[in-house]
Amino acid sequence: MRKKILAVCDEEASYACSFTAWLERKGHYPFEFIAFTGADKVCSYARQHSVELLLVAEGTMCPEIRKLPVGRLVILDEENGTAPEELPAVSKYQSCERIMQEVTALYGEEVRSEESGASPGRKMHILGVYSPLGRTGKTSYALALGQILAVRYSVLFLNLEAYSGFEDLLSGSFERNLGDLFYCIRQKKGQPAVQLAAMVREAGGMHYVPPVTIPEDVEQVTQEEWQVLFEELRLYSTYQVILLDFGTGVSRASGLLDECSRIYMPVLQDRISAAKLAQYETWLKTAGREDVLEKTKRILLPPVDGEGEMPWPECLTSGRFGDYVRKQVQDGGIF
Numbered sequence: 001m002r003k004k005i006l007a008v009c010d011e012e013a014s015y016a017c018s019f020t021a022w023l024e025r026k027g028h029y030p031f032e033f034i035a036f037t038g039a040d041k042v043c044s045y046a047r048q049h050s051v052e053l054l055l056v057a058e059g060t061m062c063p064e065i066r067k068l069p070v071g072r073l074v075i076l077d078e079e080n081g082t083a084p085e086e087l088p089a090v091s092k093y094q095s096c097e098r099i100m101q102e103v104t105a106l107y108g109e110e111v112r113s114e115e116s117g118a119s120p121g122r123k124m125h126i127l128g129v130y131s132p133l134g135r136t137g138k139t140s141y142a143l144a145l146g147q148i149l150a151v152r153y154s155v156l157f158l159n160l161e162a163y164s165g166f167e168d169l170l171s172g173s174f175e176r177n178l179g180d181l182f183y184c185i186r187q188k189k190g191q192p193a194v195q196l197a198a199m200v201r202e203a204g205g206m207h208y209v210p211p212v213t214i215p216e217d218v219e220q221v222t223q224e225e226w227q228v229l230f231e232e233l234r235l236y237s238t239y240q241v242i243l244l245d246f247g248t249g250v251s252r253a254s255g256l257l258d259e260c261s262r263i264y265m266p267v268l269q270d271r272i273s274a275a276k277l278a279q280y281e282t283w284l285k286t287a288g289r290e291d292v293l294e295k296t297k298r299i300l301l302p303p304v305d306g307e308g309e310m311p312w313p314e315c316l317t318s319g320r321f322g323d324y325v326r327k328q329v330q331d332g333g334i335f
Contacts, residue, residue, distance in 0.1 A: 170312070301321065305320060
């Protein structure tokens with residue numbers, strides 16, 4: 001099924017073309033993008049084609065555009081004082097990322113896609129990295145694996161930890177995170193794939209959604225809500241690999257282990273670690289979850305080196321640590 005149309009109309013050709021080029025480079029919005037440089041051109045197109053989202057510069061807005069049968073019309077406010085008050089508007093003079101965050105919020109207020117089966121034959125692999133032990137290098141391994149896979153595949157990394165520390169590690173702050181995404185799913189506010197696309201970031205060639213900053217935001221997510229997200233991603237995204245970095249306790253997210261085709265479990269070799277692993281495996285057997293054990297691969301990781309030479313998390317793909325992960329991918333059996 002063809003993607004929905006997001007059109008940008010601005011008589012300033014460089015703006016319209018640059019904006020749509022940025023959207024195409026991002027590559028994770030479930031739309032096809034078209035730029036128009038005049039009201040007559042967009043009107044002619046929209047009368048013959050279905051346009052889901054139309055972003056129109058304030059100076060280009062006219063009565064003819066207002067009458068077009070588009071799904072959602074949003075004004076790019078140029079602060080000239082001529083933008084219709086009754087129509088939704090976002091500031092034109094801000095980053096493309098910020099514009100799309102605001103547009104996505106407006107889009108989600110009223111529009112909920114009822115389509116299904118958009119890409120029924122597309123294969124999407126879900127991989128998990130989990131360990132009942134602490135300080136095993138679990139997240140470092142997950143990040144390295146995601147970046148190395150991203151050389152060949154489209155990868156989405158999701159961190160499920162209550163305390164990820166990503167804001168400090170990436171030296172930045174996130175306006176929206178995984179908790180906000182599940183709030184939208186819970187409230188049925190807009191299409192989850194569109195909401196996710198507005199908050200996704202990039203690191204080392206892979207995409208990721210900023211992790212939660214409040215533990216309850218991930219601990220309270222139900223299995224049904226995760227399944228809604230996975231189905232949306234299968235239907236409306238281009239991701240080939242979803243990589244889940246579990247917290248040390250699976251608790252309510254334990255059902256996610258069933259969604260994974262392969263689970264990588266970093267381990268340690270001391271006596272205490274061995275006892276904890278034995279207890280974890282006993283729990284799985286008692287709960288009738290032997291299938292989880294069968295698709296779990298234990299790994300003993302080398303130390304991470306080279307952190308001072310490259311930015312984080314790119315440094316995780318270098319040295320012995322990166323070579324270890326890269327060899328696993330090259331040897332096959334990842335999926």
